[in-house]
Amino acid sequence: xxxxxxxxxxxxxxxxxxxxxxxxxxxxxxxxxxxxxxxxxxxxxxxxxxxxxxxxxxxxxxxxxxxxxxxxxxxxxxxxxxxxxxxxxxxxxxxxxxxxxxxxxxxxxx
Numbered sequence: 001x002x003x004x005x006x007x008x009x010x011x012x013x014x015x016x017x018x019x020x021x022x023x024x025x026x027x028x029x030x031x032x033x034x035x036x037x038x039x040x041x042x043x044x045x046x047x048x049x050x051x052x053x054x055x056x057x058x059x060x061x062x063x064x065x066x067x068x069x070x071x072x073x074x075x076x077x078x079x080x081x082x083x084x085x086x087x088x089x090x091x092x093x094x095x096x097x098x099x100x101x102x103x104x105x106x107x108x109x110x
Contacts, residue, residue, distance in 0.1 A: 044098030
């Protein structure tokens with residue numbers, strides 16, 4: 001059974017430890033990661049930003065292989081149907097158009 005004396009020492013030690021942690025935390029610096037690149041400008045970039053960047057970074061989109069239009073179509077449909085991305089069916093063609101032109105096989109040489 002703890003005595004009142006032991007409880008006071010424990011409380012004082014806990015308070016001291018919390019104080020030290022608070023001071024140490026105040027001294028810590030947390031640098032932010034560098035800003036991620038934005039998507040290439042163009043018709044449909046706003047839609048891709050709204051639909052794709054909910055889950056992916058612009059880096060993720062830009063580092064994908066240069067897919068064909070059909071492959072981008074399959075990717076967008078997979079995100080919608082298999083992974084539950086909130087992509088409206090009437091937005092699929094516009095997403096594929098932008099991705100194929102800016103990040104697909106059609107963009108080679110641009």
